[in-house]
Amino acid sequence: MLLEPSPGRGSLTRNMCAVRVMWQRELIRLSRSPVSSLVSLLTPLLFLLVLGTGLNSATGRTGHDTADYRTYLLPGVLTMVVLSPAVNTGVSIVWDRHAGFLREMLIAPVRRTALLSGICLGGATAATIYGVLMLALAAPFGIAVALPQLTPLLLELLVITLMFTALGALAAVSIEHIETFQAVVGIAMMPLVFLSGAFFPVSGLPGWLHGAVLANPLSYAVDAMRRTLATSGSDTFVESGLRWAGWQPPVVLEVAVLGLLALTALAAAARRFSRTG
Template sequence: MILAAATLGQRELVRFFRQKNRVIGALAPPLIFWLLLGMGFSGSFRHEGSLSYLQYFFPGTVVMVVLFAAIFSTISIIEDRKEGFLQSVLVSPAPRASIALGKIWGGSAIAFLHAVFFLLLSPWIGAHLTPAGALYGAAILAGISFGLTALGFLIAWRMDSTQGFHSVMNLFLMPLWFLSGAVFPVATAPAWLKGLMMANPLTYGVEALRSALFPPAAPSAASPVLCLSIILAFAAVMFILSVFVCARQEAP
């Protein structure tokens, strides 16, 4: 099982490094969005701490980078189906769980690398990342990357076209991101919206990243252990559902 998953994951990484334009496609839109929105709202934004809007919006933009990378990486499932590769994997003796694990592991590794590239900007906006904060932030990012890639796998598995996949992903993931506290604080949201945001697992990921990057100015409202537990639970649930839909697929 492990060998099959590692082989599929390695295939995703090799495909990624051969398609350099995917890096630009996943990094450029969030970067532009962060700069334009961050500078546009900088004069009117007020935070309980001392964060500027560029600083406040930065962790949410990192999660957006992961989201874009997860979308791009799980498109390969649709491409593999059209090329016949997925059918050959399904008839192989490899367990279905290893197929899901390999595709998700490879995609989440790519999403994690995208986030690390974007985090190289953090020193220029006054981030104070301690060694403990870096380890904690890496664990949060790994969980978010795995969970969002597994969600992308779950949606892409039943899709026949990339157009339909993009439509469904935008329908699910963009509201999930907007309701994560990335754009506006949970504390200032209306009561009904606050309930949706508190039920969103990404809210705890964004909150954890913000407290890791700006510990003096943005203490987390939720405990670090709670944030990490929710993110890991989200990743685990998405993976279990992915294995379930993969196991139900009949071999051609």
């Protein structure tokens, strides 16, 4: 009923209404389980505090003039945090196909691109909220983000989560069974995370893995956030970041690559979605 066109409304208005409705639907999913949302943040938080503090002690990085490994680890942990709700968006698409809601979406008098865009924007917004909650929980432990860094970091998180949800949507409209989707995502996530520089500098990897690092979208996400969070004490970490033939791309270019990938994945998902009967 929410997607029915009103008299005198144009197709653009109907499509924007569809985007808003699907965006709200994804946020309602988040609001219905606030306790589980907070609990899901405990493991990454402990990972950040325990592993980060332990490696600080092991490497002797305990002074105020040295790079804090927890600061280095924060972008990787944020990536882990936002991955879960972004992937869950894909799970919901596969589930809706079995529950019958997908069929109702297909007969709505709106473009299917608008439906998928609303789903992805909702999933990206929910995932970004997870990232903000993670930053809030980490701040009392001395892992705070300076105010000038906060705005660009949130914008980067939004683009990153949109990329994740678009890729998840592309996988979801291509895979019919939830078990298969979860297996594929589970197998893909492990190498993507470890080849992104989330936990250690990618410059230390063998040369034959360099191509895989450059082809990994998570590498650009982690590197962009790490350089945004960089301070005078963490410059040594940034110097060992992502490079193209010895040249370090600017943060704006890295975010642009992620945005282009998000749009490409969304367009491919919409094309695949349009063939769903």
